[in-house]
Each structure stands twice: as C-alpha cells, then as structure tokens.
Amino acid sequence: MSRYYTKDHEWIEIAGDTGTVGITDYAQAQLGDITFVELPSSGQQVTRGSSVSVVDSVKAASDVYTPVSGTVADANHALTDAPELVNTDAEVGGWLFRVTLSDPAELDGLMDRAAYDLYVEGL
Amino acid sequence: MSESEVLDSDDAGETPATLTLPLDAWHRQRGARMVEFAGYWMPVQYAGEGGGIIAEHLWTRGHAGLFDVSHMGQLTVSGEAAAEALEALLPGEIAGLKPGRMRYSLLLDENGGILDDLIVTRRGADFYIVVNGATKWDDIGHLREHLPDAITLTHMDEHALLALQGPAAVQALTRLGIEPAREGGPPVEALRFMQGGGYRWQGRPLGISRSGYTGEDGFEISVRECDVTAFADAICDQPEVRPIGLGARDSLRLEAGLPLYGHDLSPETDPVSAGLAFAISKRRRADGGFPGAGRILALLASGTPRVRVGLTLDGRMAAREGAKVFTGDQEVGVVTSGGFSPSLQHPIAMAFVASDRSSPSTPLEIEMRGKRIAAHVVPLPFIPHRYVR
Numbered sequence: 001m002s003r004y005y006t007k008d009h010e011w012i013e014i015a016g017d018t019g020t021v022g023i024t025d026y027a028q029a030q031l032g033d034i035t036f037v038e039l040p041s042s043g044q045q046v047t048r049g050s051s052v053s054v055v056d057s058v059k060a061a062s063d064v065y066t067p068v069s070g071t072v073a074d075a076n077h078a079l080t081d082a083p084e085l086v087n088t089d090a091e092v093g094g095w096l097f098r099v100t101l102s103d104p105a106e107l108d109g110l111m112d113r114a115a116y117d118l119y120v121e122g123l
Numbered sequence: 124m125s126e127s128e129v130l131d132s133d134d135a136g137e138t139p140a141t142l143t144l145p146l147d148a149w150h151r152q153r154g155a156r157m158v159e160f161a162g163y164w165m166p167v168q169y170a171g172e173g174g175g176i177i178a179e180h181l182w183t184r185g186h187a188g189l190f191d192v193s194h195m196g197q198l199t200v201s202g203e204a205a206a207e208a209l210e211a212l213l214p215g216e217i218a219g220l221k222p223g224r225m226r227y228s229l230l231l232d233e234n235g236g237i238l239d240d241l242i243v244t245r246r247g248a249d250f251y252i253v254v255n256g257a258t259k260w261d262d263i264g265h266l267r268e269h270l271p272d273a274i275t276l277t278h279m280d281e282h283a284l285l286a287l288q289g290p291a292a293v294q295a296l297t298r299l300g301i302e303p304a305r306e307g308g309p310p311v312e313a314l315r316f317m318q319g320g321g322y323r324w325q326g327r328p329l330g331i332s333r334s335g336y337t338g339e340d341g342f343e344i345s346v347r348e349c350d351v352t353a354f355a356d357a358i359c360d361q362p363e364v365r366p367i368g369l370g371a372r373d374s375l376r377l378e379a380g381l382p383l384y385g386h387d388l389s390p391e392t393d394p395v396s397a398g399l400a401f402a403i404s405k406r407r408r409a410d411g412g413f414p415g416a417g418r419i420l421a422l423l424a425s426g427t428p429r430v431r432v433g434l435t436l437d438g439r440m441a442a443r444e445g446a447k448v449f450t451g452d453q454e455v456g457v458v459t460s461g462g463f464s465p466s467l468q469h470p471i472a473m474a475f476v477a478s479d480r481s482s483p484s485t486p487l488e489i490e491m492r493g494k495r496i497a498a499h500v501v502p503l504p505f506i507p508h509r510y511v512r
Contacts (some may be wrong), residue, residue: 032168032370034469035463036439038492054492056441058176058463061165061492083439089499110327 005116011091012067019068022095026120031057034086039075040097048106049114053096066099068106076100134485144193144199145283145348149355153366160369160392161256162431163194168368176370180465183337183375188367189358194261195281201249205348207276214413216404220245225317225332227402236390244319253382275398288341291363296342299324299357316510338379338508353394378464380433386444387459387473395422398431430481433505434472438495441470448474449488455480473487
C-alpha cells in the first residue's frame, strides 16, 4: 500500500486497483468545523482534477478534486451523520470516497508524504 | 481541494495595503487565524481548546465572548443643529434622542437605497456614531459632503472597539471595577439595551453601551488604542470570557436575524424590503425630510414586491449568498446570507423573496450546486434575542 498527496491537499491511498481519497489534516484545520460532506455516487465516472465531493464548513464550501480518473467504487456514508469525522480523523476514518483507477500512471505526478510536508511548510 | 467561497471582505479593492488592528499581536499570541476583512487583518477563529467557530459560537451563547471590532468606524458629529443635520441624512428620530440613548439608523442615498447601517448615540454635547468597517471611508466621504460646514465630523481613529457578548457578560464586566465618569452616572450593570455612557477603568476613559450584534445581552466598549491591550487582558482574565473570532460573529448575527451590510443590505435595498421599517421613526414618517423619503413612504403604504425573510433548510447542506430561491420552476428570490446554525444544528439562511411567498411556513426550494434543497420560511430571529430592556 502506498499513499500520495496533491497540491490541493487531497490524499489517496492505493490498494490494488482502488484508491481511497480524503483531505489532509492540514486542509481540515484550514477549513475549520465541517458541517456537511456531499459524497459522490458509486458507479460515477470521474476524471482526474474534477470536483467529486464538496466539504461544507461553517464559513465556506470547498470542492474536493479526485487525484485520479476512474469509477467511484464507494463513499464514506458515516460522514452523512458525522461530518465532523473529517475534522477529528481526516487521514483515516474521515476518508471521503474510493475510486477504481482507470490509469494508474496518473499517480506518477503526485507527491509522497515528505514532499507534501515540504510543500505545506512553504505555504 | 479549493475554497469556492470564503468569508470575504467587501471588495475594498482600492485600499493598497492591509492594515493591522491595535490588538493584532494579542490575537496572534492567542493562536488566531488572521484573515483580511474590510481592509484589516482580523481574527476569524482561535486555536486550541475552545477554539473554532462552533465552539466559540456556543461559548458566547452560554457564557461571554470578547470580539475585536476595531475595524468599525467610530465617528463624532458636533455643532449647533447637529441633530437636524443628521436627520437630513438618516430616517431616524435623532432630535428627540435623550442623552445616553442609542438608535439604529440607516445612511440613505437620494433614492432611499441603503449606503450603510449604523448606530447613533447622543452623548452630552455631541453624537457618537458607529459605522461598518468596509463602508467607513465611503461613509466619511458622504457625511463630509452632505453635512453643513458648521458641523464638525471627527473620525476617532485612535480608538479600538470591543464587544463583550453573552449571558455572563454583565457579571464579567462588573467585576473589573469600572466606574461612571460622571458622578451620579449609572453603573455599567444598570445600563439597559441601547443605553450608553462614559466610564473610567484604572483612570482610563471608556465609552460603554449595552448593545451588540449577537442577539445576546452584552456591551460594546470604545477604548483608546493605548489602553486596549491591558483592557482586553483584564476582560479575558475573567473565567466567563474567551476571545471570539469573526467566524462566530457572523454565525451569531445570522441566528439573531441581524442583517450584514454588503450582503443582506446594499444601495439596491430599501429599508422597507429589508424589514427595517422600525428604523423609520414615527415623526419622520409624518414629516419626511430624509433622502428617498418620497419613495420609502410610498413603499411603507403600498408594501414592497419582495421582503427579507428567514429560511430554515432540510438536511445539512448550507445555502450560501447568491443561491436562487424557487417555487417549482418559478424563481422567487435570492439568498443573501446563509450557513450552518451551531445552536440549532441545521442550516439557516436569510433571503429576499417575493412578498406572496414570505409568510411563515411557506415551502420553498434553494438551488445549490445544481441541486434543490427544501426550505421553508420562518420568523426572524432564528434564536430569541435576550436583550436586557
């Protein structure tokens, strides 16, 4: 298993041909209290960089972009009743959706943890 | 991920550099996240235990919160016939305002459009006016242009403004040993809603009023820049008090049904549509003589095609400013403020809707990101005001 990061503060964890996507702890801290998460439907075709989910905080609504193209395989329905999981457990239990990858080569353009940490430090 | 909406300032586009408030370092020491608002760096929320918009919001409703609103404009207007001069620009009863009493009023353009909302206090010898931060430079320009030469307008730009809001505000403030500046003046706890006066704390002058923007009991305190850090420290040392950011200020005022200039109010809005007819005093309705009086008095008599209402939303997705409101296929209004209500635990909004769709319980739909959210009209405020009258 390996995990990658985007400049838009999403993480994606790869297991086989499926990636689990969420937002980083840095991102949730920037957004503040999350009150609602709009999740994609399973079976939805998605293209890398397109908005697939929306995270609503008290002050703003933020798009979440999929780091990879493919088909939505699942979404984290626990967030429907407990959107605050994205605040308390952004990088594990607060995952947003799973995508079956159509082009694993897209992962090559993403950052690893060390590169992402450096990127955030520079913000 | 990207923020498609942020708590925005009101396009103070021509202002070259963002200014800092007198308490800038004080906020940063408390872990505040600073954002640009109305041309200033302002705290949107604080870090740590008790920090965050929802926690700060609920703390204010349950205890007391200290807000730095020093970005707002503090003005004085003095001179012979100052009351009459102000009445030529505002629709409120100013001449009849007793010393120490305050009135919510509106700066109007010649069509009766709202240039700003503000509060006027009659002090001993002059009027003290607090205007919005984002509009203060325009307001000052408007007042200088329209007030007669014999009237003096002063911008108190060496004063900070704090708001202490919440049910425990009175006990926290009372403990500081603040005394009336004038012998025989009322102690701060004896002030009632929309009354104010001059006070002293450790020899330093304060202007204190019982007023605010949260719907709670509370006070607004004008304090010299050179004294504000010591005073803010003394207030925040009280166990009931925590510093509260702009984020919670916005959600608190939304629950209280209070409009925010630049969002719910604009030059395109008249006071009657905005539900602010109470600000047009009885004598002024009879005599007119304020900008746009002809149009506004006609609207008072006939009613307006649209009005400001409160909406409560099904589900948890919030409606934001600019979202369209529908009845079936028919567009009947627009959201001007919206967000998640921390007290009610569901989204709420204010909108301008067609008057025939404005009665409580009317079902409506709000379009957000291509989806329709079910909503219905509710009376304002969403949370009852708890002013001490």
